[in-house]
Amino acid sequence: MNQFLTSQEQKIALALARKTIEDALETESKTSAPKLPEIFAEKRGVFVTLHKHGELRGCIGLIEPIKTLGKAIEEMALSSAFDDYRFSPVTKKEWSEIKIEISVLTVPEKIDNPNKIILGKHGVIIKSGLRSGVFLPQVAEETGWNLEEFMDELCTQKAGLSKNAWRDDSAEIYIFEAQILKE
Numbered sequence: 001m002n003q004f005l006t007s008q009e010q011k012i013a014l015a016l017a018r019k020t021i022e023d024a025l026e027t028e029s030k031t032s033a034p035k036l037p038e039i040f041a042e043k044r045g046v047f048v049t050l051h052k053h054g055e056l057r058g059c060i061g062l063i064e065p066i067k068t069l070g071k072a073i074e075e076m077a078l079s080s081a082f083d084d085y086r087f088s089p090v091t092k093k094e095w096s097e098i099k100i101e102i103s104v105l106t107v108p109e110k111i112d113n114p115n116k117i118i119l120g121k122h123g124v125i126i127k128s129g130l131r132s133g134v135f136l137p138q139v140a141e142e143t144g145w146n147l148e149e150f151m152d153e154l155c156t157q158k159a160g161l162s163k164n165a166w167r168d169d170s171a172e173i174y175i176f177e178a179q180i181l182k183e
Contacts, residue, residue, distance in 0.1 A: 005179060009037055009040075013069075014100055016070065018183075022095070039069060040068060041068050041069070042068065043065040045176070046104055047076060048077045051098070061103065069104065073102060077100070100183050101180060101183070102181040104179045105123065108176045117147060122176065123135060123136045123178055124150070125175075126165065127173075128172070132159055134154075152166075
C-alpha cells in the first residue's frame, strides 16, 4: 500500500484537485473529471497545499489513511481553499495565480528514538495527551532546522506543547514519508 504514484497518476491527482476547486468556484473548468486509476481507491493520508506567488495560501490534510486517495484529494483541496482558518477563502479572481501541491503520505510508524528521524525524508507527528502536531517532510528543507529545532518547533507551533515535550517518555512520535506532487 505504500507504493508511490506513477507520473501519470500524479498528473491525474493534480488535475482532480484543480477540477474540484474550480467546480466549487464555479469557474469554467479547463479540465474534465479525470478517470481515476486503481490506486485512487486505496486509503491514503493526503495534504493539499496551495501557494500564491510562492507564498502559502492554504494547507489542510489527513494524516491517517481513513479515506480513499481520490476522496481525500477532493476533500482536502476544498478544505485548503476554503477552510484554512489562517487565510480568507480563495476567490475566483485569484484562482489563476494559485499553484497546487499534494503530499501523498505513507502510513505513520511509531518510533522510540527521535534519532531515527531523517530530516527532509520523514514527516513527523508528535502526540502527548490530547494534543498533537505534524510537520510534513518538506518543512525541514524549507526551514533549514536541525533535528532539535525541528522537534522544538513541532511541539510549540503545531501541538501547543512545551518545546521539550518530545524528550518526555510519555510523548509518542511517529514518522512517515510523503510523495510530493507539484503543478
